[in-house]
Amino acid sequence: MSDAVKILLVEDDRIIASLVKKYLDIRGYVVHHAEDGVNGLKEFEKFDFDLIILDVMMPHKDGYTLAEEIRAKDPYIPILFMSSNNLPKDKIKAFRIGADDYVTKPVNVEELLLRIEVILKRQNNQPKVDQLKEEDPQEIHIGKYVLDFPYQKLMYGDDVRKLTTREAELLRFLFRHRNNLIKREYILQEVWGDDDYYKGRSLDVFMSRLRKYLKEDPTIEILNVHGIGFKFLVAEKV
Structure with missing residues (x-):
C-alpha cells in the first residue's frame, strides 16, 4: 500500500x-x-x-x-x-x-x-516550501531585517542567521500580527498546534531568542503583556 x-x-x-x-x-x-x-x-x-x-x-x-x-x-x-x-x-x-x-x-x-x-x-x-514561494513573498522585510522564510534565513545587512523551522514560523506569524496584542493561546494554537503547558514554556524560550536575533534594530520590540500574551512592535515606515 x-x-x-x-x-x-x-x-x-x-x-x-x-x-x-x-x-x-x-x-x-x-x-x-x-x-x-x-x-x-x-x-x-x-x-x-x-x-x-x-x-x-x-x-x-x-x-x-x-x-x-x-x-x-x-x-x-x-x-x-x-x-x-x-x-x-x-x-x-x-x-x-x-x-x-x-x-x-x-x-x-x-x-x-x-x-x-x-x-x-x-x-x-501546512503549505510545502514550493507553495510558500508562491503564496508568500520569499523575502519579508521586518524593520532593518529581511526574513527569507522558505530558506529560514534572517538577514541584517551582510549578516545572515540560519533559523530553525519553528523560529521562522513564529517570526513570520508575529510579523503578520505586528503592532497588535496576540494572546498566548492563539500563538500556541497557530504555530505549535495546541496550547499545552510545556509548549507554553517553550514559547517563552523562542521569544527570548527572537529578541536576541532582532536586537540590532531599536524600532523592533517584543513586549510581554503579563498574563495575556505578546505585542510584536515594528515602527511603521514614514
Whole structure:
C-alpha cells in the first residue's frame, strides 16, 4: 500500500516497541523499528518517513542527539518523543530541539494514536516550501531585517542567521500580527498546534531568542503583556 503513512520508531525496549508497532500496523501504518539511535539514523537516511517516534534514553546515541541530527537533515518531518523522563526540563529540552509532541511512558496506545493523527493532520494542512514561494513573498522585510522564510534565513545587512523551522514560523506569524496584542493561546494554537503547558514554556524560550536575533534594530520590540500574551512592535515606515 504505497499511500500508507511510514513511521520510524526508535525504541530500545523491545516489549514497548513490539506493542506500539503491532498496534500501529493494525491501524494501517507502516512502521520501521530501530533499537538504538545509531541504527535509527541509518534507517532515517535509507527510507522516506512521514513521522519519527523517538525514545530518549537509548544505547550508543540518545534520542535528543538523534533528533538534532534528523532536524539538521529535514527541518519539517514531525518528531514525537516517547519517554519515561517526565520532568519539565526533559520536555522543554525536547521542544527546544524541535519536537512536535512528547508523551510519557507507560504509553497509552490509544492516546499515542490520537497524537499521531493530530500531528499528521497538522502536517498535511501546512503549505510545502514550493507553495510558500508562491503564496508568500520569499523575502519579508521586518524593520532593518529581511526574513527569507522558505530558506529560514534572517538577514541584517551582510549578516545572515540560519533559523530553525519553528523560529521562522513564529517570526513570520508575529510579523503578520505586528503592532497588535496576540494572546498566548492563539500563538500556541497557530504555530505549535495546541496550547499545552510545556509548549507554553517553550514559547517563552523562542521569544527570548527572537529578541536576541532582532536586537540590532531599536524600532523592533517584543513586549510581554503579563498574563495575556505578546505585542510584536515594528515602527511603521514614514
